[in-house]
Amino acid sequence: MKNGIGGQGVNEALHLAKVGDIKGAIDKAREIDNPLRRLKVLAKIIEVSRREDVLLSMLDTLEEITSTPEKIVAMSIFGYSLYLLDQDSEAEKVFESAIQMANSLASPRIKAEVFAAIARNLALSDRYSDSYEYFKHAVEQLQFSRALYSEVISALIKIARLIERTGDEIPTEKALEFYKLARDLYSSIRFRLQVEALEEKMELVMDVLKRKSLAVVELIEKGDIERAMKMTRFLPPKDKAFSLLEISYWLFLHEYRNLGKSIFEDALNTILIGKFKPDDVELESIARRFLRIGLLEEAMILSGIIRDETKASILLGDIALAYAKKGDINRALSIAEGIGDKEVRASILEELKL
Structure with a gap:
């Protein structure tokens, strides 16, 4: 089934790239007969992997393209891939060549x-x-x-x-x-x-x-989650992170668990790589909302970002008690023993022993 491996085949190629099997991803892309389509998939593999060794396959594919318009489009895709790999000067040369060729079209x-x-x-x-x-x-x-x-x-x-x-x-x-x-x-x-x-x-x-985030929150309150997610791209990192957490909470609440987890991870990545200090009060507030609907792991992850030791400790104590109520006493004790505030830790451990 070489002729355009289809959406599933493309997904397989990208999955292989994500898990680090670049050779497997390239081999899967090579099953595509159409060179321009193959080049697009190879560019996607670079998007996922940021691996320079994909460029050789892209160059080989470029050689196969004989139609001038398709060649120009292919060159612009290759230029984009070079930018992804931080080869800016080479990328600019490729784009300039593509533009010159485009100008010559009749x-x-x-x-x-x-x-x-x-x-x-x-x-x-x-x-x-x-x-x-x-x-x-x-x-x-x-x-x-x-x-x-x-x-x-x-x-x-x-x-x-x-x-x-x-x-x-x-x-x-x-x-x-x-x-x-x-x-x-x-x-x-x-x-x-x-x-x-x-x-x-x-x-x-x-x-x-x-x-900023007030406009996004209004969209969430209306249940217009798709547009809310799209609009977060215009927010500063801090506002974006908390808006994503709000969206994640809404998705979990409405039983979209897989998407909720994905957006939650996006929010965490925004917090972890962002050059800002997340607000402890806002973090605790959203964490407690996750806790109330039984999302104990998510609440615990957020507790680890809270800088105020007392706030984080009290929250962890409540999470430990929630695990105990679910019957997972070992997990509850493990969390309680890791509480930073000595007084809170002692109090929760005592309560767990009752």
Whole structure:
């Protein structure tokens, strides 16, 4: 089953990359006959693994591509992969070559689609300003196209969707420029529903940029979790961490356990790598909410982040008692013995012995 191994095969390749089996991941990617699609999967493997040894397979795949437009798109994917590996100067050279080749294309429609692909990969490389300019350039190319009206409209729709999707992934207010560009494109072809959806999205982004976590909390309270998760990207790390914890709590509460765990881990990563001191009062508050719905492990993990020893100790004591009520006395004693505050520790151990 070599011809485009399908979603499952791609997932297998990425799973192998995540567990460190880069050779297995590359071998799985090589089962894809279409070179451009294979290159995209290899780029995903680099996203997951940050391994330079994938580049050789990417170069081999690049050699197989003979169509000039596809070659240009492939080069921009390769440039993005070089950025992922912190090979910035090499990446810039590859992008420059891709842009020069794109400018030499005769068909304005094809040129537009190729520049849109380059713009997309520039955005993935965090070159948002360059990406925006090349998306605009792609749109301008279509204005000179002599292709059939239906072909031009099809290309406009494709590029508008790509611009919007790119805006959805930009974690700064620069996203608003991409949304506006996509909105104007949809407006030019009278796609009113898409225009309204983008205007609503722009208003929401501006609200989050202005009111920060309060705007996200309102979305959570409304049960609009999907948009709440998307909007956290605009928050400062501290606000983002606590908003993610709120989302995780909501997901656990509504029986979305797997997603709740995943978001909880994202929140922890934000806290652990962030250059900020999490607020002990907020941590204790959310930890106790996790405790109330029986998520003892999550509550205990949060207790370990609380800097105030007395607060952390009292919380750990309550977690130990909760384990005891569940009948897991050994776990309860183990937690109690690790409590930092001597008085709290003695009190909880005494209560556990009763």
